[in-house]
Amino acid sequence: MVRTRLTAQERHTQLVAAAVTAFAQGGYAGTTTDQVARIAGVSQPYVIRIFGSKQELFLATMRHAGDRVQQMWRTAAAEDPSLRGLGMAYKQLLAERDLLVVLLHGFAAAADPGLGDAVRQCYGDLFTLVRDLTGASAEEARDFFAAGMLITVLGAMRVLGPDAVPTQPWMADLLGALPYE
């Protein structure tokens, strides 16, 4: 048996990574804890024991995605603290599209009372960070987040990012006009 045991900490990290993949595909309600467990190669009850509940697993997954975006923006701002710099960084995140799609699923699931507050908090943190890093006005930040939401939704629709669906006529117009090139 080459397989060695991991510490709970390592397993936690690995499970969150697996959850990003799983939740990006099916959303909160449409993903089972067993799917996450299979991706990580552990049993389903163990996932529950580490996170306590499916909801906590999802929250941890969303927090991780938000943290990754924050980290990306901080790094980008160190070189180019403009909205354009952060925008290019966000488009690079399409390479890890699942992260963005998990965030979108979280936003869409904000009606769930157990998730709403955490979701709004996550979004607020991102908004505040962008303004802090760039000093952008409210209007500039609004346009920045609008473009970000468009990119995110197009990613979720499999129109942008890895394994994008074959281009349809209207898409070419929209994609050719995307900002932050």
Add this chain to the structure above:
Amino acid sequence: MVRTRLTAQERHTQLVAAAVTAFAQGGYAGTTTDQVARIAGVSQPYVIRIFGSKQELFLATMRHAGDRVQQMWRTAAAEDPSLRGLGMAYKQLLAERDLLVVLLHGFAAAADPGLGDAVRQCYGDLFTLVRDLTGASAEEARDFFAAGMLITVLGAMRVLGPDAVPTQPWMADLLGALPYE
């Protein structure tokens, strides 16, 4: 018994309306056909018999939401065929927030093979319509849809629209800067 029977056509329409409410809250996977049935005041098996499957019910619901947005835009364009006119019409749709949230849930669920094509089709139809109605350039249309996605996501997060959550510090900045006032 005051209750009279409806034609299948009338019931279909009524069920789609109920489904908009239900799916807006829980999304595709997170909503049961029984919840839809209860809102409409019929039995769950009858919902299945009318639509054939839960997936068909959701598709009909998304098509209805898309049609409603199209109708709103056509009406607005008759008076003011500019992006500003359509944008104000879209913000008015926040009064029927569930419609927009259902669309967002559809976009997020595009990874489902049974939904993806329909979702992209719906989005493409909206994009094409806006360009046809307004004659906007690809860049203008891109900004328009970006703003629309922001409004939709904020609506789903219960930050905009009816029964919006109490304002938090960052929100005021973002909401005060929304376009199409």
Add this chain to the structure above:
DNA sequence: CGTAGTTGTAATCGACTGATAACTAACGAC
């Protein structure tokens, strides 16, 4: 060694869910 703590699994449960089938009741044409 042995034993205590930690990692991990198998078994299982109760609740839920979409769908099917069989049945009932209202409506309309003749």
Add this chain to the structure above:
DNA sequence: GTCGTTAGTTATCAGTCGATTACAACTACG
């Protein structure tokens, strides 16, 4: 009125899912 058609229900099922429990295996340490 009676009879075919359509609207709608009750009963039920087979599968799924999150969670609990009890147990097993590995590891560190004295």
